Amino acid sequence: MRSIESPFRAAEALEDGALTFRELRRFHRAIHPGVWAPRGVELSLHQRASAAWLWSNRAGVLAGLSASAMLGTKWIDDDIDVELTFGSRRPPPGLVVHGDVLACGETQTVHGMAVTTAARTAFDLGRRLGVDDGVLRIDALMNATGVQVDDVEAVIARHPGVRGMRRLREVLALVDGGAESPYESKTRMLLLRAGFPPLETQIQVFDEHGSVFARIDMGWRQWRVGVDFEGAHHWSEPRQRSWDIERFARLPELGWNDVRLTSGILHNRPQSFLDRVGAALISRGCPKTW
Template sequence: MHFIDGPFRAREALDDGLLTFRELRRFHRADFPGVWTVRGSDLPTDHRAGAAWLWSGRRAVVAGLAASALHGAKWIEPDIPIELIHTNRRPPPGIVVRTETLVAEEIQSIGSLPVTTPARTVFDLGRRLPLRDGVQRIDALVNATDVKISDVETVIARHPGVRGLRQLRATLALVDGGAESPYESLTRLVLVQAGFPPPQTQIHVFDADGWAFARIDLGWPEYLVGVDFDGAHHWTDPGQRSGDVVRYARLSELGWIDVRLTSGILHNGTQWFLDRVGAALESRGCPKTW
């Protein structure tokens, strides 16, 4: 009994004698035309991207969110369509093809796969995604790769007049790779769009002995006003809850006003949250811009 674990081109496996036709049909399934994998397996994004690349005849370049995931960006759904830059405009379900111009400097290899560079991936995501989604997705990619906006500007200069540049520039103006979750990105975006000064991300707070005992998600250290997003673990992990009590007490002792919020507040109590942040900043002498 023979089977092949990862994605493979069926014709090649049969021609090379790696499988019989019976073994191919019995132990494997077709994911894309001509590309198979072992039955019962849930392919991670990198294997699905490899399968899509094999479907292209090894001629495409992986792009978009699939490329972002391959670069290590978090918070990307495992079942996203695999985006390819390729010439075949009739992809099967599960693959999206873009027929666009790439230069050699915008392609790198991750394992055996040709993938758009982080800068080119930002260039593509920022042009195509709505503002909010684009900021969140690019924040995650910048956080994972430390790609610079100047790197993206170099890509822009190679493709003058391409569609979506206005959208891309509006998105880049709001990007901050310090965000460590989509909700942190969304929180910052809500604040900036409401007129607040752009907050700093990942603020380390030191005690009298110089020990960094806390890190605030975002805020304005010059006014000692911070914002922390409380994810589910802040409520379900007893150790985390106990640590939070001590942390917030010490922040208060050092003069910080730390506004905490949850996903429910962010979605359903946005104005209440903005009012609290505004009152805190005003009390510390921040000129009102919101």
Template structure:
């Protein structure tokens, strides 16, 4: 018997009794079951959602990005489905969006939105910051063509959230090494600072990089590095980070180190000060000033 299955089908086939179904199995979605003692993967839950749709739905959104290999997708993320009309339920979100056959692919036999369609959906349906995080993650795993995503906007000009998607697309960067880095980059852009480059190689005397910077501006030798909790809690890692920082400073870089507890407004101020000190002209308009008021 499969990890997840339609209960009525298994009972009718005689592979499980109704008593066994109640005792040993738990519903994942209406009519779809799995053993109580197993931990379901993202793929298991995606299959369960597809079965709950009568084998007609197409897995979309964040779950689709995870199936395509994008990082930072939890196995319990809600499963979105397009291409079918069903009632929503806990952990299953149907989308009443149109979808064409060339926007569907198969991942291990399961119908899933293509990378381009997945980007199109996430950029429209998610809150702006989360959308950029997820688009960066999808681009990190394997690049998708932004022009193809925009072309879907021409195909569906009345799609909900299209304007937000089109505004976000130029900001998508597959060099973000964590969701936090994506958020930091968006803070800086919203504040009116120039768009940083990601994954910058630092050369010393050879052509082989001695370090890679999370993001920054080569012309001004200003970088922003995010230090996760493991950097500070792991003593050996902390010592390595300090040595790396001193090496970068010796090569002329100003490195702004950011930790999880830092406020956006503080990070923006530190980065802006460093850029101005290095001769960068920062032009801030009314929209950027307005955005800064929300950078708590």
């Protein structure tokens, strides 16, 4: 039995002589009709996406979160259902098939498989997901690929009247590729929905010599008020913790009022966080709009 890239189409492997029918049944398991993989091997999301594409006889196009993962987006769980744009309406378990029409230029090849482009992927995610999840997912996609809202607008122009357009518009009004984690996206949405002025993300802070000293996750350069979300690594990694201590000691010296936030505060005491941000902005002369 020769080494076979997993997953694979059983008929092709048998025809090529890469394994016998007995070897197929003994050492492998069916993932989808006609598509097999070694027994006892837990498939990654990319491998499951490949299995889905092979199930479509290489005619489908990976879409939605599956496409987003193939394009390098973070924060996507391995156990999600694989999404395909394909003609079949009766996919096997673990697959979600969409019957959308893809215009010319809305697909690309990644690792040998057809995948929707970043702009088309954002278009689909914004229509199909809830507003909050759509913002989080498109923020991450934008951060990974550099796709812009204008690119998504070009896709919208090619598909007038498609379902979910109102939701997509609401999502696009909130997205920002500067978010480097889902929690940063959630923080930004919390602030915007509370009525605070639009934020800038990944703000560079310069020291007295004109060199970049730090980046602030988000904030308002005009009033020099920033917001930083502290993930677990800020507490668990000694080097990061030491840098944080120096960073937050220096930011006030450079004229910045930086409000720090953790997941516990975001989930359990969001109003106290909003109050601190509001007080910081008012102290710097920002007109109250919230």
